[in-house]
Amino acid sequence: MVELAVLGVLREGELHGYELRKRLQEVLGPGAKVSFGSLYPALGRLATEGAVREVEPPPDSGVPPETEGPSTPMTGSFTGEVAAFRAAHASKRRPRRGSRNKKVFGITAAGETRLAEMVAEPRVDDRSFSLKMAFCRWCDRETRLGLFERRRSTLLERLSESRGAMGRPRSRLDHYARALLEHDTESTERSIAWLDRLITAERSGTADVVAAPAPIATIPTMTTTNESKGQAE
Amino acid sequence: MVELAVLGVLREGELHGYELRKRLQEVLGPGAKVSFGSLYPALGRLATEGAVREVEPPPDSGVPPETEGPSTPMTGSFTGEVAAFRAAHASKRRPRRGSRNKKVFGITAAGETRLAEMVAEPRVDDRSFSLKMAFCRWCDRETRLGLFERRRSTLLERLSESRGAMGRPRSRLDHYARALLEHDTESTERSIAWLDRLITAERSGTADVVAAPAPIATIPTMTTTNESKGQAE
DNA sequence: GTCATCATGTAAGCCGTTACATGATTGC
DNA sequence: GCAATCATGTAACGGCTTACATGATGAC
Numbered sequence: 001m002v003e004l005a006v007l008g009v010l011r012e013g014e015l016h017g018y019e020l021r022k023r024l025q026e027v028l029g030p031g032a033k034v035s036f037g038s039l040y041p042a043l044g045r046l047a048t049e050g051a052v053r054e055v056e057p058p059p060d061s062g063v064p065p066e067t068e069g070p071s072t073p074m075t076g077s078f079t080g081e082v083a084a085f086r087a088a089h090a091s092k093r094r095p096r097r098g099s100r101n102k103k104v105f106g107i108t109a110a111g112e113t114r115l116a117e118m119v120a121e122p123r124v125d126d127r128s129f130s131l132k133m134a135f136c137r138w139c140d141r142e143t144r145l146g147l148f149e150r151r152r153s154t155l156l157e158r159l160s161e162s163r164g165a166m167g168r169p170r171s172r173l174d175h176y177a178r179a180l181l182e183h184d185t186e187s188t189e190r191s192i193a194w195l196d197r198l199i200t201a202e203r204s205g206t207a208d209v210v211a212a213p214a215p216i217a218t219i220p221t222m223t224t225t226n227e228s229k230g231q232a233e
Numbered sequence: 234m235v236e237l238a239v240l241g242v243l244r245e246g247e248l249h250g251y252e253l254r255k256r257l258q259e260v261l262g263p264g265a266k267v268s269f270g271s272l273y274p275a276l277g278r279l280a281t282e283g284a285v286r287e288v289e290p291p292p293d294s295g296v297p298p299e300t301e302g303p304s305t306p307m308t309g310s311f312t313g314e315v316a317a318f319r320a321a322h323a324s325k326r327r328p329r330r331g332s333r334n335k336k337v338f339g340i341t342a343a344g345e346t347r348l349a350e351m352v353a354e355p356r357v358d359d360r361s362f363s364l365k366m367a368f369c370r371w372c373d374r375e376t377r378l379g380l381f382e383r384r385r386s387t388l389l390e391r392l393s394e395s396r397g398a399m400g401r402p403r404s405r406l407d408h409y410a411r412a413l414l415e416h417d418t419e420s421t422e423r424s425i426a427w428l429d430r431l432i433t434a435e436r437s438g439t440a441d442v443v444a445a446p447a448p449i450a451t452i453p454t455m456t457t458t459n460e461s462k463g464q465a466e
Numbered sequence: 467g468t469c470a471t472c473a474t475g476t477a478a479g480c481c482g483t484t485a486c487a488t489g490a491t492t493g494c
Numbered sequence: 495g496c497a498a499t500c501a502t503g504t505a506a507c508g509g510c511t512t513a514c515a516t517g518a519t520g521a522c
Contacts, residue, residue, distance in 0.1 A: 001481080012405060018501050027410075029417060030394035031359055031387075038482050040503055101490050101501065126264060130417075134410045144409075154264075161263035172245065176377075177260075177367045183427050184262060184363075187420060194416050234509080251473050271510050273475055334473060334518050 001128055002034060002042045007051060007107060007115040008135035014055055014106040017043060027134055043105060051111030057104040112138070119143065124154050145202055152195045159188045234361055235267060235275040240284060240340060240348040241368035247288055247339040250276060260367055276338060284344030290337045345371070352376065357387050378435055385428045392421045 009015065009023045017040055024034045046052040107115070119132045120143045129151050136144045162185040166178075173181065242248065242256045250273055257267045279285040340348070352365045353376045362384050369377045395418040399411070406414065 016501075017503090026398055029414075030391040030398075033483095035483055036502075037484070037504080044503095103502075130413060133413050136409050137407045158263040165259055174370045176369050179427075179431060180363060180366050181262075183424070187423070190420070190423075191416070194412075198412065249473075250475090266511095268511055269473090269475075270477090270512070274509095277475095336474075 001131070002038050003046055003051075004115070004118045004128065004131050004135070005034070006039070006042055006046060007111055007118070008131065008138075010052060010105060010107040011112065011115055011135065011138060014104050016057070016102040016104045018102070020105070027131070029130065046111065047105070049110075049114075050108060051114045052105050053108050055104050055106040057102060116143075119147065122146065122150060124150055126154075141202060145199065148195055148199050148202065152192060152199070155188050155192050155195070159185065159192065162188060234364070235271050236279055236284075237348070237351045237361065237364050237368070238267070239272070239275055239279060240344055240351065241364065241371075243285060243338060243340040244345065244348055244368065244371060247337050249290075249335040249337045251335075253338070260364070262363065279344065280338070282343075282347075283341060284347045285338050286341050288337050288339040290335060349376070352380065355379065355383060357383055359387075374435060374438070378432065381428055381432050381435065385425060385432070388421050388425050388428070392418065392425065395421065 005024055005027055006020065009020060009027055015023065017036070020043075021034055021036065021039055024039070025032075028034065043052065047054065115135065116139050119136050119139050121132075129147075132147055136147055139147075162181060166173075166181055166185065238257055238260055239253065242253060242260055248256065250269070253276075254267055254269065254272055257272070258265075261267065276285065280287065348368065349372050352369050352372050354365075362380075365380055369380055372380075395414060399406075399414055399418065
């Protein structure tokens with residue numbers, strides 16, 4: 001979960017942990033906070049796996065090139081890397097860190113692959129759907145359609161359960177439980193309709209935002225409030 | 234979480250663990266499953282605390298023990314359906330299951346108090362709201378209003394964050410992230426409207442005592458961080 | 467007599483949080 | 495120089511899930 005989010009955010013640009021967390025708040029949506037206690041270990045894991053690597057902080061606020069091919073190849077010995085890390089960490093003068101002793105991370109080519117895999121992973125998970133969708137632009141259209149349709153069928157199943165619970169004879173639901181269930185049911189219905197629109201747009205659209213190292217284009221979203229006519233970037 | 238659900242379900246009638254789990258599925262809504270690995274320890278904890286106690290299943294041999302006893306008037310619905318189903322398909326069978334291997338639990342007076350406290354507990358928690366609402370009938374109107382209004386203010390805050398994220402000028406949101414955010418925002422708006430209706434209905438239900446304007450909804454400063462009292466949950 | 471289901475539990479592990487510990491940089 | 499903030503980490507703990515272990519009962 002956290003790793004998916006981290007990769008997704010880093011895919012858009014290099015950041016250090018502290019900044020990353022702020023971006024994560026936005027991406028995970030309001031209400032979900034990522035603590036440092038999970039963020040930093042996650043970064044460490046991803047770095048060990050080679051999905052992420054520490055990069056030199058930009059001297060100015062230009063976008064650093066997304067270089068690939070880690071300077072320290074993964075084929076090297078693990079202990080060697082650890083030793084190098086420790087040696088670097090022990091010395092006070094960190095060439096890798098910026099003015100504020102920051103560790104700036106960037107995604108690697110392996111990390112981009114990993115991110116795409118994570119988005120494509122077919123396991124249905126209520127919590128991770130939003131995350132997957134937030135980064136599904138890095139996948140091809142088929143993968144996106146799979147994601148949307150899996151979600152849709154999950155919600156459909158849930159809807160039938162809810163309706164079954166509502167329609168039961170002599171139901172024991174009191175006023176509050178019933179109101180809750182009705183609201184839930186309605187929300188599910190709306191989500192399904194929303195997904196239907198997304199799926200239709202995805203099928204008919206000519207857009208294919210295949211994961212190319214495209215620069216971060218500022219989308220001129222003067223959205224004319226039409227969700228059905230998403231002019232398919 | 235689980236304990237609140239267990240108390241809430243047991244408040245409606247005595248059950249043993251296996252049945253409890255089925256009811257829990259309904260109460261927690263589709264998609265949330267409670268595993269035995271968390272249910273049984275929770276029951277144990279509650280029993281140790283005295284919120285729940287093991288009761289004797291009805292010793293009536295001619296009737297399946299699941300059907301209602303004199304002290305459990307509402308127990309019949311779900312298990313009654315099962316019994317009826319069995320009776321219909323296995324006419325002469327007596328589905329009486331030896332009560333030896335079942336541990337039937339009932340709520341105690343302390344448990345009822347505890348349940349009411351849990352529903353009233355002011356800590357905002359996204360997951361537990363549904364649960365609290367599902368059992369809020371066991372509280373008085375003030376408590377219910379507090380619950381609804383706390384939820385409302387949480388959603389309001391979230392809504393303003395969402396809108397802020399949507400309206401940001403240099404927003405890097407692509408088509409998918411934006412669609413997600415818009416759908417989320419709309420859902421939040423609808424939930425707030427729903428809560429407004431609930432609150433109005435609650436207030437006008439029998440406008441007797443509570444006529445005080447709630448200060449919670451208007452003040453954005455949330456002071457809900459340090460509400461935990463003695464009983465940690 | 468054997469299998470599916472009912473029924474109760476325990477153990478290991480995942481994933482995340484809170485709380486703690488440390489240090490660098492900036493503003494006053 | 496002192497506090498607030500920025501920044502990175504570690505340790506302890508918590509809750510829930512999965513997998514495992516056990517046994518009773520009813521169906522065939």
